[in-house]
Structures are given as structure tokens and as C-alpha cells.
Amino acid sequence: MNSLDKEVKEEKMENHSENAGFLSDVDIIDNIKKNKIVIWPMEEKENLTPVGYNLTPTEFIFSINNRLLVNIYNNNNQKYCYVEPRDTVLILTREAVWVSNDIAGTFHSKVGIVSQGFGHISTTLDPRWQGPLLISLNNPTNKRLKFLIAKNTESNNSDDKFTFKYCSFVTLILYKLVTPAYIKHDNPSCRFDLLKDIVKEPSTSLMSKIFFGKKYKSHYNELRNFIGNIGDINFIKLGIEEENGEFKIEEFKNKYDKFIETIKFYTDSAHAANREIVNLKNLKNRIKKCIVVSLSFLPLLAYSYLGWKFGIKNERPSTDGYMMLIYLTAVAPFIVQAFTQIHNSISRNSIKEKGELN
Numbered sequence: 001m002n003s004l005d006k007e008v009k010e011e012k013m014e015n016h017s018e019n020a021g022f023l024s025d026v027d028i029i030d031n032i033k034k035n036k037i038v039i040w041p042m043e044e045k046e047n048l049t050p051v052g053y054n055l056t057p058t059e060f061i062f063s064i065n066n067r068l069l070v071n072i073y074n075n076n077n078q079k080y081c082y083v084e085p086r087d088t089v090l091i092l093t094r095e096a097v098w099v100s101n102d103i104a105g106t107f108h109s110k111v112g113i114v115s116q117g118f119g120h121i122s123t124t125l126d127p128r129w130q131g132p133l134l135i136s137l138n139n140p141t142n143k144r145l146k147f148l149i150a151k152n153t154e155s156n157n158s159d160d161k162f163t164f165k166y167c168s169f170v171t172l173i174l175y176k177l178v179t180p181a182y183i184k185h186d187n188p189s190c191r192f193d194l195l196k197d198i199v200k201e202p203s204t205s206l207m208s209k210i211f212f213g214k215k216y217k218s219h220y221n222e223l224r225n226f227i228g229n230i231g232d233i234n235f236i237k238l239g240i241e242e243e244n245g246e247f248k249i250e251e252f253k254n255k256y257d258k259f260i261e262t263i264k265f266y267t268d269s270a271h272a273a274n275r276e277i278v279n280l281k282n283l284k285n286r287i288k289k290c291i292v293v294s295l296s297f298l299p300l301l302a303y304s305y306l307g308w309k310f311g312i313k314n315e316r317p318s319t320d321g322y323m324m325l326i327y328l329t330a331v332a333p334f335i336v337q338a339f340t341q342i343h344n345s346i347s348r349n350s351i352k353e354k355g356e357l358n
């Protein structure tokens with residue numbers, strides 16, 4: 001008999017089959033009252049749905065392709081960012097969630113998000129999970145997509161003309177299990193275990209190493225440290241222990257009350273390190289562009305020189321010289337096309353990186 005069978009037999013675990021299944025809004029509230037679920041902060045009116053709870057983003061939005069936090073824009077009463085074509089971003093949620101060992105969940109896309117072109121979300125929430133979530137969202141299209149973080153809405157309250165509302169982007173569906181789970185998950189809150197590995201310095205070209213090697217490295221280290229620091233904060237790293245089978249809900253809420261403030265503090269610093277990296281990348285692209293433009297003048301100079309040497313300069317131009325010019329004229333479109341390709345690819349990179357900065 002394995003340990004799972006033994007435990008189930010020994011403890012004669014209560015069978016929940018009658019109540020097992022999808023939790024409706026009513027069931028979620030009921031389970032919150034019974035101390036089986038905590039969603040914190042909870043905005044019942046805005047985010048509780050008939051079959052789940054909508055989660056909202058923090059400004060900690062990390063691009064996998066660039067290995068940088070994405071730039072956050074704040075105008076027209078909106079706070080938003082862009083997800084570049086074929087990039088995936090990891091978004092930390094504002095809400096911290098705790099569920100007991102007989103509740104599990106799944107994360108699903110919102111139609112409003114996927115119909116803009118974003119890819120589907122489909123991951124799981126283990127029983128006994130505690131903490132915010134790190135949701136990945138990808139852009140499989142070939143155009144950059146706007147991701148709305150929050151917006152100002154007109155308030156009914158006359159003292160406060162506008163209220164700031166976070167825009168939800170993923171739905172958490174909760175389920176009551178037939179039998180409480182036995183196996184304990186081993187994942188730390190916020191999944192900083194995964195993030196630390198992702199924020200590695202990307203491989204750089206020889207030119208970058210020569211011109212920017214140290215600076216580039218130090219900014220990436222700075223960014224990695226910020227992310228490491230958030231993950232190392234004890235209050236995030238250490239979960240709240242149960243006492244006599246009871247989860248300390250007030251302690252959990254107090255802990256995560258401070259969480260958004262802490263994230264904001266570190267995220268602002270990380271954004272500053274981020275901007276330094278993007279500035280360096282843009283400078284690198286400008287240098288590359290200058291080199292390509294200078295190089296593209298070389299064939300033109302060679303062509304003019306040959307024309308002058310074998311043609312204009314001679315009273316009796318040589319047939320070889322003419323042949324060479326005809327040959328060069330024939331291959332010229334291919335040379336132009338090759339340079340245009342290189343030029344376009346560099347321009348594309350710099351436009352993309354400019355986008356992160358503006």
C-alpha cells in the first residue's frame with residue numbers, strides 16, 4: 001500500500017462528492033466565509049463572475065524576448081503597455097490567492113483579451129496554493145498589441161470625480177475536489193524561482209561585447225538583483241503555516257496588503273535599470289545603422305572608380321573595362337536588395353526598442 005492509500009485510509013477522509021464541482025459566485029462567497037478560499041484584495045462588485053473571479057495585473061510585466069520589464073505608458077486616463085509581435089510576457093497579479101486542500105483552480109482567457117489577438121491562457125492552481133500568480137500572455141500575431149492595465153472611470157461619488165480601475169485579464173475558475181488533495185505542491189509564491197532563471201543576460205554580438213560589454217552586463221545584473229530582491233523578501237518567500245489545521249487568514253491578508261506597495265517600490269527601480277538597458281540597445285542600433293550606411297557607399301564608390309578608370313579616363317576605353325561595368329550594373333540590384341534587407345532588419349530592431357522607451 002503506498003503512502004497516499006495509507007493516509008486516505010487512516011484519516012478516513014471525508015468524501016465531498018456531493019458538493020464537488022465548479023464553484024459559482026455564490027459558492028465562492030460561501031467558501032470564503034467558511035475560510036476555505038482567500039482572494040486578496042477582493043473587489044467583489046467588479047471582479048466576481050458567475051463562474052469565477054477575474055484577476056488584475058500589477059505593473060510587473062516581464063518580456064521573455066527582451067528579458068526586460070515592459071515600459072508602462074500613462075496617458076489619456078489609461079495605464080497600458082505593449083506586447084511586441086511573437087513575444088510572451090509574464091504578468092504578476094495584484095491578487096494573492098489561498099485555497100484549502102479541497103479546492104483547486106484553473107486559469108482561463110477572457111474573450112476581450114483573446115479577441116484582440118492575444119494567445120489563450122490555460123494553467124492550473126494547486127490546492128493549498130498561497131500567493132500572487134505569474135500569468136503568461138503571448139502575442140502570436142505580427143503586430144504589437146496594447147495591454148490595458150488600468151483606466152480612470154467616472155465615479156458616482158461627487159467628491160471623487162474619477163476612480164482608478166484595474167482591468168482584469170484572466171479568469172480563475174475554482175473547483176471543490178471530490179477528495180481533499182494529499183500531495184503538497186512545492187512551488188514558492190509569485191514563482192520567483194522561475195523568474196530568476198529567465199532574467200539571464202542575453203547572448204550578445206562581438207561588437208556589443210567590445211563597445212558595451214561591461215555596462216550592458218552591469219545593467220542586466222542590476223535588473224536581476226531587483227527581481228532577486230523581491231523574491232528573497234522573506235515575507236514573500238516564506239508561506240504562512242497552518243496552526244492546528246487552521247489557515248491564519250488575517251496574517252495572510254496583512255502580508256499581502258503590503259505586497260503591492262513592495263512590488264511597486266522594486267518595480268519602479270527595476271524600470272529604471274530597464275531604461276538604461278534599452279538606451280544602450282538603441283545606441284548600439286544607431287551605431288550599426290551608421291556602419292551599414294557607410295558600407296553601402298563602398299560599392300557605389302568602387303563602381304564610380306571603375307567607370308572612371310576604364311571608361312571616362314581613357315581615350316580608347318578597354319573592352320574588359322566595359323564588360324566589368326556591364327557585369328556590375330547587372331548585379332547592382334542584388335547588392336542593393338541585400339543592403340536594403342540588412343538596413344530594414346536593423347531599423348525594425350530600433351523601432352521595437354524605441355517603442356519600449358517612448
Ligand SMILES: Nc1ccn([C@H]2C[C@H](O)[C@@H](COP(=O)(O)OP(=O)(O)OP(=O)(O)O)O2)c(=O)n1
Nearest residue numbers: 123124125126129132133134135136185187191
Ligand atoms: N499562471 C500560473 C499558473 C500557476 N501558478 C502557480 C499556482 C500553481 O499552484 C503553481 C504551480 O503551477 P504549475 O502548473 O507550473 O506547477 P508544476 O509544479 O506542475 O510545474 P513547475 O513547478 O515545473 O512550474 O504555480 C502561477 O503562479 N501562475
